[in-house]
Each structure stands twice: as structure tokens, then as C-alpha cells.
Amino acid sequence: xxxxxxxxxxxxxxxxxxxxxxxxxxxxxxxxxxxxxxxxxxxxxxxxxxxxxxxxxxxxxxxxxxxxxxxxxxxxxxxxxxxxxxxxxxxxxxxxxxxxxxxxxxxxxxxxxxxxxxxxxxxxxxxxxxxxxxxxxxxxxxxxxxxxxxxxxxxxxxxxxxxxxxxxxxxxxxxxxxxxxxxxxxxxxxxxxxxxxxxxxxxxxxxxxxxxxxxxxxxxxxxxxxxxxxxxxxxxxxxxxxxxxxxxxxxxxxxxxxxxxxxxxxxxxxxxxxxxxxxxxxxxxxxxxxxxxxxxxxxxxxxxxxxxxxxxxxxxxxxxxxxxxxxxxxxxxxxxxxxxxxxxxxxxxxxxxxxxxxxxxxxxxxxxxxxxxxxxxxxxxxxxxxxxxxxxxxxxxxxxxxxxxxxxxxxxxxxxxxxxxxxxxxxxxxxxxxxxxxxxxxxxxxxxxxxxxxxxxxxxxxxxxxxxxxxxxxxxxxxxxxxxxxxxxxxxxxxxxxxxxxxxxxxxxxxxxxxxxxxxxxxxxxxxxxxxxxxxxxxxxxxxxxxxxxxxxxxxxxxxxxxxxxxxxxxxxxxxxxxxxxxxxxxxxxxxxxxxxxxxxxxxxxxxxxxxxxxxx
Numbered sequence: 001x002x003x004x005x006x007x008x009x010x011x012x013x014x015x016x017x018x019x020x021x022x023x024x025x026x027x028x029x030x031x032x033x034x035x036x037x038x039x040x041x042x043x044x045x046x047x048x049x050x051x052x053x054x055x056x057x058x059x060x061x062x063x064x065x066x067x068x069x070x071x072x073x074x075x076x077x078x079x080x081x082x083x084x085x086x087x088x089x090x091x092x093x094x095x096x097x098x099x100x101x102x103x104x105x106x107x108x109x110x111x112x113x114x115x116x117x118x119x120x121x122x123x124x125x126x127x128x129x130x131x132x133x134x135x136x137x138x139x140x141x142x143x144x145x146x147x148x149x150x151x152x153x154x155x156x157x158x159x160x161x162x163x164x165x166x167x168x169x170x171x172x173x174x175x176x177x178x179x180x181x182x183x184x185x186x187x188x189x190x191x192x193x194x195x196x197x198x199x200x201x202x203x204x205x206x207x208x209x210x211x212x213x214x215x216x217x218x219x220x221x222x223x224x225x226x227x228x229x230x231x232x233x234x235x236x237x238x239x240x241x242x243x244x245x246x247x248x249x250x251x252x253x254x255x256x257x258x259x260x261x262x263x264x265x266x267x268x269x270x271x272x273x274x275x276x277x278x279x280x281x282x283x284x285x286x287x288x289x290x291x292x293x294x295x296x297x298x299x300x301x302x303x304x305x306x307x308x309x310x311x312x313x314x315x316x317x318x319x320x321x322x323x324x325x326x327x328x329x330x331x332x333x334x335x336x337x338x339x340x341x342x343x344x345x346x347x348x349x350x351x352x353x354x355x356x357x358x359x360x361x362x363x364x365x366x367x368x369x370x371x372x373x374x375x376x377x378x379x380x381x382x383x384x385x386x387x388x389x390x391x392x393x394x395x396x397x398x399x400x401x402x403x404x405x406x407x408x409x410x411x412x413x414x415x416x417x418x419x420x421x422x423x424x425x426x427x428x429x430x431x432x433x434x435x436x437x438x439x440x441x442x443x444x445x446x447x448x449x450x451x452x453x454x455x456x457x458x459x460x461x462x463x464x465x466x467x468x469x470x471x472x473x474x475x476x477x478x479x480x481x482x483x484x485x486x487x488x489x490x491x492x493x494x495x496x497x498x499x500x501x502x503x504x505x506x507x508x509x510x511x512x513x514x515x516x517x518x519x520x521x522x523x524x525x526x527x528x529x530x531x532x533x534x535x536x537x538x539x540x541x542x543x544x545x546x547x548x549x550x551x552x553x554x555x556x557x558x559x560x561x562x563x564x565x566x567x568x569x570x571x572x573x574x575x576x577x578x579x580x581x582x583x584x585x586x587x588x589x590x591x592x593x594x595x596x597x598x599x600x601x602x603x604x605x606x607x608x609x610x611x612x613x614x615x616x617x
Contacts, residue, residue, distance in 0.1 A: 052076070059146040061592040063585040063601075063609045075151045075167040079138065081212030082165065085115060085219065086136045086157060089203055093122040105193060105294035108275050114211045116275075118189060121201040126221065128159030141165075149429060154222060162222035164200065167215050175318045176310050177216050178207040180429060183272045183305045185218060187405075187428045190273055190286075190299055195261050198424045223424055228254060228415035232444070235478050244481055252482075255410055255442065256489035258425050263436065263494060267403040269301040270336055271327030272432045276300050282327055301327045304336075306432040307408065308516045309343055315350035316343075333401050333435045334383045337512045341380030344515060344524075348372040364521050372524045378531055378554050379511055386508050387437065388548045394505060396496045400437035407431050410442040437500050440513045445486040447479040448510075504546055507534065520584060525568045532556060532564060579611050 057073035092109070096119050106119040130136060137158045145152040153165040168177050185205050191197040201221040209215050228251055236245040267287050279300035286299040303325035313321055324343035328335045352369040354360035391397055408430045416424040440446060452458045452473055459465070459473050491498040499505060511530035518524065531554060534541075538552040556564075575581045587595070595601040601609045 054141075054143065057146055057151075058589060060586050060588050061609075063580065063587070065608070067607065069586075072171055073146070073151070073169045075169070075215065077165075077167060077213045077215040077217065079141070081214060082155070082219075083136065083138055084212045085113070085204060086138070086155075086159075086163075088113065088115075089117060089122060089219075090127060090130070090136050090159070092117060092119065093124060093127040096122055097124060105292075105298075107298065108277070110277065114208070115204050115206045116185075117204040118185075118202055120193075121203055121221075126161075126201060127203070128157070128161035130158055134158070147427075155219075163203070164220050164222045166218040166220070172310060173314070173318060174208055174216075176313075176321075179303060180305045180310065181205060181207050181216050181218065182278045183274050183302070184429045184431065186275045186278070186299055187273045187431045188220075189275070190265075191262070191425070191428070193295060193298075195265060197258065197261050198422055199428070200424060200426065223416055223418055225416045225418040225424070227413060228417055228423065229412040232412040234444070234482055235475070238481075244485060248482065248485060251412055252445065252485050252489050254423050255412070255415060256486065256493055258415070258423065259407070259410055259442075259490075260493040262405040262407055263497065265405060267301055267330075267433050269327040269330060270333060270403050270433050270435075271301045271303055271325070272305045273299050274302045278302070301403075301433060303327065304432045304434075305430055306406075306434075306516070307430045308340060308518070311519075313343070313347050315354060316347050320346065320350075330403060333403075333438075334386060336434050337386060337438065338380045338383035340512060340515050341376040341378070341383065344376035344518075345373045345380065348376065368521060372521065375524045375528050375531075376515070379515055379527060382511065382531065382534075382553050385547055385549045385553050386512075388545055391545045393545045394437075394502070395499045397437070397499070399496045400500055401435045403433045404436050404439075405431060406434050406436075406439050411444045413444075436497050437505060438509045438512055439500070440509070440516070441483060441486055441501070445482045447483045449479065450476050451480045452477040453480055453484070504541060504544075507537065508541070508546065510534070522571045522574070525564070525571050528564050529568055532561060 055074050055076040057070045057075075062069045088111070096106075104120070109117045109119055111117060138155055139158055140156045142154045143151065144154045149171070150166050150168040153167070155163040155165050157163065168181065170177070172180075182205075185202050188199050188202055191199050192201065200223060203219050203221070205218045206213055206216055211217070231247055232251045233245070233247060236248055238244055239246075265287060268284050269282060269286075271281075273286060276297055276299065279302040281302045282300050284300070285297050286301050290296045303322060304327070309321075309325055321343065324339045324346070326336070326339070328339075348369045351360065351362065351364070352366060352373070355362065355364075355366055355369065387394075387397070387401075389397065389401060394400065407425070407428060409427050414426045416426055418424060455462050455473060455477050462470070462473065465473070487498070487501045490501065511527050511534065514523070514526040514530050518527070535552045535554065535556060538547065539550075541547045542550045580587055592601065596603075596609070600612055602612045603609050
């Protein structure tokens, strides 16, 4: 059975235009193919009614609950408070120049205004300067990206420097946002100082809305350049000699180099990185053998911020949620999989209780929630038996089980090539520490469909197929090719870890990967599918020493398997027949406007949109 693509990304151009008089104005733009509308507001007038448009989400619309979805993504913040923070950072920069030795790395500064600054990044070169007795001023601002989890503004100042202001959307509770933001900044700091990766330097952050910006935020370096995505053409044709297009290899190698660097560090626990002062769950240093006294005990491993542990968990109270988040002992790598199942089961159980009490506005039915509980409890039950830690059938298995960084969005969209040609890795949100053996290929090259390595050899009578059939097989070939290029690059750089892409290893982690990538309720069926597939081959896996138990830990009756097959087929039919199912009803704004204008999208009495059925008036 071929699965529908569930994890597509919208390629959005980042468009920004600076007003003719930048000293007095803020400009907001949105992603559309035509000339974007612009909104101007005076920087000095916090009550200007035009300012609201600068904070509203505008890069897309939803077929269902559009207003609610957009309201959750409003990023209203205090421009005046941001100006105060910039002046405070500039004062810190001037003072640090006097008291800091060359090369000294000072610990994070926890400031009275409830922000945290990173002194080693506040150099005159990074922060810039103004004339004596002159205040730092924002000269213009532009909204340059509205992403899935946060919004990005470019901030120009009279420091002769531009900055990036990142504001997370209020999609989760304040504590959840605070944990994720603290970990992201600490991980960027680690990547910069310890790994030597090129990442945007962070100057300051606020973990909650009690700071002068009145929103959680990260203020970081602005890097002028182009996204690597401009060079990525996943469906590029092979050369006449039958070799993959060279541009594919160049993009993959750049990202593979970044991954090699990330994987070079080994940690003392599984979880996510934090600054020591922000982590109360462990008193261990994050890793062993640090010789630089400025870096000793700078970081700790704390609760994981991997998205699957936080996504759509609003039914759980924060303290209930936190007990599933680690950190986990280096001796218990499979506890990550176990807790992934347990937190999903607990979340479904909490949602079911609300549903039974008549207190839930959700449309999901009770039967589905009960089945989710069973599925994820099964995943938790299977976790200890998934990999034989002492097997010889998986070369270098001990290396594959060590705690290593996992950047969840290694992607050409998150690599910026500076004007000097240097790749910068962006967006560390959700980065965790877990074994490489359970890390999946990046989404831009991941492919779990039918493998086609050679069209003429692998596809019988390829030349006799219809044009439509050839297109389908061409697509399979190119996806296979891209994943193969990625795995070849991994083997060249990290041969000790190449066993992680062996088919049996992929099969063993497939239930966990399905759980990690679950975005909507019905995708619990994909976890079930992977669990049932494992049952069918478990005896072979056990004979080859890949798993520690001879008997599969889970039981399925014939009736259960038949019901699962029926439900899974219905789910796939729904995906195929439901427009924009892969984006959960989100549509880029220019496309949405055009579909409404053409009468293809029709608004109903509740304010939701649907596709006009053929033949209706």
C-alpha cells in the first residue's frame, strides 16, 4: 500500500520592502505572488490603529476555524519595549568592552527586566555603535516570515546593524513556550561555542511576556543571504550520462556536513539542552571532558522539547505532561520511545474524560480516542523490545545508541547562504538529544514509498506504460534517488552510523517514527500499521539477533487486523479525496484568494470554507 504524502512544506518567498522614509515607519508585507499590500504605522505611536495589521497573521488561511487559527498567531508586541531592550544591550556592550578579556566567554546574564542576554555576543562588532550621547533607535521594521511556529521581523536601527526578532505563536501554554525557547537558545549557544557551527548569534531573549517586549522573544543576528532552498530541485532530471544533477549533490552535501557536526557531540543523558541556571532536573554537566573553564558546566540536559511531546497536548496539565519529558538515563535509550507512547495515551485519555463529561468542543469521537489509547500503550509496551543492544547484526550498535543532537528541521529552507558563501543553520526549535538509531532522515529527502533505483530495470515494460504511469514511476525513482544520495553522504562522513539506514533498522523504528510525525488524530492508524507489520517479521528479526525477545510482545486477533485494514483504507481514501488534507486545511493566501474569487471555495453560514461540488449552483 502506498501512503499519501503527509509532511509537505510550502515553499514561501520572503518578501520585504522598506518604506521610503524608514525613520518614521513600520512596513508589514505578506507572501503573495502579486505586489503585497503594505501597512504603515508611526514608530512613536503605540495606539495607532494601523499598527494591528503589522501583528496579524497574513500568509495563509484555513478552510475551517480560520479566525481562531489566525487569532492564535497574532504577535502583538511593544516596539517601545524593544527599543528599551536595544538600549540596554548597547549599554551592556559598552561596559563589557571595558571589563572583558579578549576571548573570555561570560555566563548568560539574567537581567532585572526579566530578559537574559549573552555577553560574549555583545561585542562592538556585532552590536554596532551610535554617536556619543545618542540613543539607540529603531529606524524601520519589516515582517519577513510567518512560519509554522513563530514569526520573524527584521529590525533596522541607527546602530548601522539589523537584528532579527523572533516571536513564537501562542499555540501552547506559557510554560511550554518558555521551555522550548530556553532550550532553543541554549542549543544555538552550544552549536556556536562548542561545535563551531555557523548559526545566528543570540543577543537576548525573554522566556515569557513579563519583559518589556510583552511577548516571549529571541533577538538575534541578522544575516544577509539567500536560502539554500533556491538551489534545491528534488525532481531535477538526471544528466544525459544518467548521473544525478550536480545541484542535488551540492545541496545534500552542505546539509550533511552540518549534520555531521551536530552528531559529533556525545552527551551524558537524553533530553534537550538548557543553560545550567534554567535546568533544575539534573546537576550533571551536559557532557564529559570540557577543558575550557568558561564552558565547564555552562549547559545541562533537561526535559525534551521534541515537538511530539508538546504538540496538541492542551488536555494535559503542565505538571502531568512534564513527568513524561525526561531527561532519561544514558542506560535507557528506549525510554524515549516508551514515553512517546505513554504521553500520547495519557493525552488521549484526558481528552476522552473531557468528552465523556460533555466539556470538550472537539469533533473527535470517543471510539477514536479509545483506539488511540490502545495504540500508544502498545507502542510503550513494545519499546523495551525494539532493539537488541548487544546484537552483532547491527554494526556499531553502541555508537548508534549514544545520546546525540537531533535537529528536527534539517532542510534547505533552514540553511541560509551568506553573501560570503557561508552556510548558516537556522531554527533550532524542538532540537533534542536522542540515539541516532531512532532518528529519521530529514523530511526533504525522506521517502517510505516503493523504491525504484532504475526505471528500466526495476519497472517491467516501462517503455510500454502510459504517460501517466511513467510520471508516477519517475516520481518514485527521483524520491528514491534523493534518499540514496543522502545516505551515501552519511556513509562518507559518518561510516560508524550508516547502519541506522539499514532496512531492518528502519522497520524496527517505524512505529516510533509514525508516532513522532503524527499531526492529526487519524494518523494513529499509521502507528498501528507499523506495529502490525513488525509482528509479521518479528520471528525473522529475532533469529538474526536484532531484537531481544523471540515472541512479539503484542497480540492482534484476526478481527482486529481486518478492522485496522478497513479503517486504514478509509483514512487513505479520505486523504486522497480531501483537498489540502496534507496541510490540515491551510492554504497560501494568494491561492486562497484566487480560489474564492473563482468561486471554487465557498463560504458557509458558520464562516468555514469548502470546495464547491461539481454541478452545484
